[in-house]
Amino acid sequence: MLSENSENQAGIKEYPDANGHFERYGGRYIAEILMPAVLELDEQRQKIMPDPDFNKELIDLLEKYVGRPTPLYFAKRLTEHLQGAKIYLKREDLAHTGAHKINNTIGQALLAHRMGKTRVIAETGAGQHGVATATAAALLGMKCRIFMGVEDIERQAPNVKRMELLGAGITPVDSGSGTLKDAMNEAMRHWVATVSDTFYIIGSVAGPHPYPVMVRDFQKIIGVETKKQILKAAGRLPDILIACVGGGSNAMGLFYPFLDDSTTLIGVEAGGKGLDTDEHAATLTCGSPGVLHGSKSYVLQDEHGQIAPVHSISAGLDYPGVGPEHSLLKDIKRVIYTTADDCEALAAFKMLCLHEGIIPALESSHALAYAIKEAPKRAKDEIMIVNLSGRGDKDLDMVVLALEKEK
Amino acid sequence: MNRLSKAFKNAAEKKEKALVGFVTAGDPTLDESKKIIKKMCESGVDILELGVPFSDPTADGPVIQRSSERALKNKITLETVLKITAELRQDIEVPIILFSYYNPIFAFGPQKFYEKARAAGADGVLVVDLPPEESDELTGGWNDGDFSLIRLVAPTTPSERIAKIAASASGFLYLVSMTGVTGSGGLNTSLIADLVREVRIYSDLPLCVGFGISTVDDVANVAQVADGVVIGSAFERLIEENIDKPDLAERLAERTEEYKEATKI
Ligand SMILES: Cc1ncc(COP(=O)(O)O)c(C=O)c1O
Secondary structure, X not given: OOOHHHHOOOOHHHOOOOOOEEOOEEOOOOOOOOHHHHHHHHHHHHHHOOOHHHHHHHXXXXXXXXXXXXXXXXXXXXXXXXXXXXXXXXEHHHOHHHXXXXXXXXXXXXXXXXXXXXXXXXXXXXXXXXXXXXXXXXXXXXXXXXXXXXXXXXXXXXXXXXXXXXXXXXXXXXXXOOOHHHHHHHHHHHHHHHOOOEEEOXXXXXXXXXXXXXXXXXXXXXXXXXXXHHHHHHOOOOOEEEEEOOOOHHHHHHHHHHOOOOOEEEEEEEEEOOOXXXXXXXXHHHOEEEEEOOEEEEEOEOOXXXXXXXXXXXXXXXXXXXOHHHHHHHHOOOEEEEEEEHHHHHHHHHHHHHHHOOOEOHHHHHHHHHHHHHHHHOOOOOEEEEEEOEEOHHHHHHHHHHHHHHO | OOHHHHHHHHHHHOOEOEEEEEEEOOOOOHHHHHHHHHHHXXXXXXXXXXXXXXXXXXXXXXXXXXXXXXXXXXXXXHHHHHHHHHHHHHHOOOOEEEEEOHHHXXXXXXXXXHHHXXXXXXXXXXXXXXXXXXXXXXXXXXXXXXXXXXXXXXXXXXXXXXXXXXXXXXXXXXXEOOOOOEOOOOOOHHHHHHHHXXXXXXXXXXXXXXXXXXXXXXXXXHHHHOOEEEEOHHHHHHHHHOOOOOOHHHHHHHHHHHHHHHOEO
C-alpha cells in the first residue's frame, strides 16, 4: 500500500523499482519460458539506451526519418469557436506513419537490432502500432509479423494494406472478441515459441517490466518537446494537458516530463456506449487491480477475475487493461482519469475537421472531446494542450458509417 | 508423508513413473467433468492437475484455450473448482494440484485462496504466470509445508536461475519440455534428458516433464528420464473429440490406462 507521504508528489519519477514495481503495480507476471528473455531485455536496455552512440542514431532517425520535433500548433479557430482556454495541439499526427507509435517502434527496433535479433513481432489494435513496427523493421532490414484481431482488421482496413506493403506478415486473431487484447494474447503465445531469435515490440506502456518504463522512455520525447515549445510560444507552462488513454503510451509520453510541475494532467478513456452499459473500455475509471498481459494494474474484470469484454468505437482504446504507471498516478491522484463516449469522440472528430482542417484519429478524438467540453469553462488566458496522438485516415470508413447511422 | 511424496514413492515401488493428468475443471459440463476426473484417477492418474479456467490463457495452445472457454460458459469459477476439489477428496487419495493463471487467485484473495484450497484438500497450486520474483504475495502467509507452490523450469532457464528456482521449490519441479505453448508438437527427448540432467544437479525433488506429450511412445520416452509425465492437451483433445459420446469418461479412462502402462520402466 501507499505510505501517507507518497501523496507528496516529489519522487514520482523514481518509479519503478528494480523489479518494475510502481508501488503495488507493474512487475513481471509471465510464463517461466519468457522470464530469461525479459530479464535479458532489462539488462540490455539499461546498457544500450544511455549509450551516446545509440542515442545519436535514435535522435538522428527521429529527426530525419520521423520528422521530429512535431509542431505544437495553436488551434486558433477552435479556440475562438469554444470561447475559452487557448487550445494547443501537439501534432503527433504529423509524425511519419501518422501517430506517436513510431517514437517507440524505432527505439525498440534499434534496441532489438543491437541485441542481435533478426525478427520482430507486435500486436496491434488500430493498426498504427503495427504499421509503425513494420516500418521500423523495413528500415532496419528485419523480418516482421503483426498480430491483429479480426474485428480490427475489418474496421482498420487501410492499415492492414499498409503493413502488407511494408513487408510484414499479418496473423489474424479470431479468439475472444477479435480485438487488441486477443491480438496481444496471440503475440505472447507466438513469442513463447520463438523467443530465441524474436524481439516482441509491445506497443504501449503495458506488459511485463521493463516494457512500461522502456516504452515511456521512448515516448517521453513528446512531453520534452512540448515543454520547450510552450515555453517558447507562451513563456510559461501549460495549465492543463489532455491525452487519450488506451494502454497509455501517448499519455505517459506527454505527461512524464510534467509530473513534478503543477500542470493539471487529464487522461481520457473510452466511454464506448456509456459507463452504465457493459460496452466501454474505461479501465481506470471503472476497473479494479488485477493481472493481465504480464503486469499488475487496473483491469476491467468480473468478480471472479475473468477479463471483461470491452468496447470502443476506436480500436486503439478498445482494451481492458492499462499501463501500471497510470494505475499509480490514479491512486496518488496526480493524473485525473475521465472518459469520453463514442458519440462525443465522433462529434470532436467532426469539429476538428471543420474548424481546423485536421482529420484526427478516433483515439485522439477522445482527448479532443474532453478539451471541447472543458475549454469553455476556463478563462481565456489559460493554456490547454491536447495530444493529437494520430491522424484519422485509417478511420474514414468507420466514421462515415457511424455518421450515416446518426442520420 | 504427504500425499504428493506418497504418490511418487508408490510409483517408484511399482517400478513406474508418476502419471500427472491435467483437465480443465467443468469441461465439458460440471457433472461430466467430475465423472471423467474420477474415472481417470481410478485408471492410473497418480497426480491430478485441475485447471481453473481463465479468459486469457496466454501460455496455452488452442486445445486448452477451447476447454477453458467451455468451462467458462458453464460458469465455472475458482470457487467451483475448490468445491469440486473438496468433493473429490471425499473419494480419492490422489494428490490434487490446482492449475491457474494468477488473476483468478488474485481476485479471490491470495490468502483466502490458500486457506480454502487447503481446507478443500488440495495439495498445491501451479500458477503459470507467477514467477518466483512475484510469488511472495501468494505464499507470504503460508505455514503448511505440505501445501506446495509448484515451480516451473523451462529450456530457456539459465543454470543460476534453475538453482534459485530449485532452492524455493517444494512438492515437485515442473520441467517445460519445449519453448512453446501447451499442446505444441515436436517433442525432443534428448533435449528433455539434458534438461532433466541439469535440473537434477540442483534439486532432489521429483522432476515432472510436461508440454507436448501426447502419444504412448512419448510417455514411454519421457518416463525413461523423468519422475513424472504430465499430459494435458492430449486428454483435452480426447474430451473435445468425443464431447457428445455417452461413454466419454470411459474413453478417457481407457487412454489413461494406456499412458499408465507406458510409465512402467
Ligand atoms: C493514434 C493513437 N492514439 C492512441 C492510441 C492508444 O494507445 P496509447 O494509450 O498507448 O497511446 C493508439 C493505439 O493504437 C493510436 O493509434
